[in-house]
Amino acid sequence: MKTLTLVVASLMTAGAAYAEGTGNHSHDQMGVGQPGTEAEVARTIKVRMYETEDGEYLYEPRDLAITAGETIRFEIVNEGENPHEFVLDTMPKNAEHMELMAKFPEMEHDDPNAVRLEAGEKGTIVWTFSNAGTFEFACLMPGHYEAGMRSPVAVN
Numbered sequence: 001m002k003t004l005t006l007v008v009a010s011l012m013t014a015g016a017a018y019a020e021g022t023g024n025h026s027h028d029q030m031g032v033g034q035p036g037t038e039a040e041v042a043r044t045i046k047v048r049m050y051e052t053e054d055g056e057y058l059y060e061p062r063d064l065a066i067t068a069g070e071t072i073r074f075e076i077v078n079e080g081e082n083p084h085e086f087v088l089d090t091m092p093k094n095a096e097h098m099e100l101m102a103k104f105p106e107m108e109h110d111d112p113n114a115v116r117l118e119a120g121e122k123g124t125i126v127w128t129f130s131n132a133g134t135f136e137f138a139c140l141m142p143g144h145y146e147a148g149m150r151s152p153v154a155v156n
Contacts, residue, residue, distance in 0.1 A: 031090045032135045032153075035112040036071035036128035044073040049084040049117065049139070049149070057084070057139060057149035064153045071128040074137075078117035084149065085139045087114040088127060094150075098140040105142050129155045 048060040057080070066072060076086045087094060087109075101107060109116055115123035129135075132155050139149035 040071035057147040
């Protein structure tokens, strides 16, 4: 029995060590790109977050086209009455994050690809889109994504 316990414990430790060593824990290497610097900014995109009278939660612009390698300064303003987020990522990563937000809606973010703004607040994200693909920016607060608060980003 001792041998079996030791084997199981060894396998569990090895599995955890492997997962830790192979996981991508760095925001410097995300599928959507990585944080950029002000010196690299090619253009600025102003993003409005707001609600409509009929209950939609929206961004303006509604979609974006960006060239791979381009560095964008997003100047984001929450013109709505509710707090909103701007989370730039792949659709699967945003879906995963949205599930987490449903469980912990007051969770704070310190990720370089995200900003949470109260009504009237402004924020800035500088981002380099190093990979081609279709991504999105979205508000992952409970109910906001479903109310329309998402916009595709095509990187060619």
